[in-house]
Amino acid sequence: MIQDFLVEMSFSGTAKKQIGRKEIVKQLTNEIKWQAVINNNAEYDGAFYYAVKTTGIFCRPSCKSRVPSRKNVVFFHSPEEALKDGFRPCKRCRPDEPELSVELDKKAYEKITWILEEEYMSPDILPELPLRMGISAFHLQRSYKKHTGYTPRAYLQKVRIIKAKQLLLDNQRSNTEICFSIGFHSLSSFYAAFRAETGLSPGKFRNQTILNT
Ligand SMILES: [Zn+2]
Secondary structure: HHHHHHHHHHHHHHHHHOOOHHHHHHHOOOHHHHHHHHHOOOEEEEEEEEOOOOOOOEEEOOOOOHHHHHEEEEOOOOEEEEEEHOEEEOOOOOOOEEEEEOOOHHHHHHHHHHHHHHHOOOOEEEEEEEHHOOOOOOHHHHHHHHHHOOOHHHHHHHHHHHHHHHHHHHHHOHHHHHHHHHOOHHHHHHHHHHHHHHOOOOOHHHHHHOEEE
């Protein structure tokens, strides 16, 4: 979560200046990259590559190969740089194969928005988005935010909390039922998201609104 936050920060800061992807990628610190490697975080695919000195192989951040020892890892901005330094592409994650298409058109943004609004109740809708759109998670997140002002994650949270409020006011279901029916993985993430959007806990929101009407 902290690394998401850091990337958010660097994205929002740079979007205004309209500088290129390369500049944004340069702002990823080695610590953020290393965390992405440990977590096989596909959101960073296309943003950087890592090579392992002991094996001579380089990978995408999402690669499920064994996590190497930190001291043997070097980072690259492109597969070309890694190849030039004598590393071979991993057979598993194929970092040498071209990125999925980078540019999205207006229709694609509408489609992403539509998917988030219609399928918010699916817990894994975010990781599925890049596959369905045929674009890397890194580019999807970055270009959607540039176009709409929201990351897909932030927009999805808004949609879910609007739905949560309706369900709370219906007063038919418990907080736990509501939480899982709108796609949250855990009660704690539901509570945190609800508080972030409304400043209240779900229970307080329900009581306060119902008492006042
Ligand atoms: Zn790999």
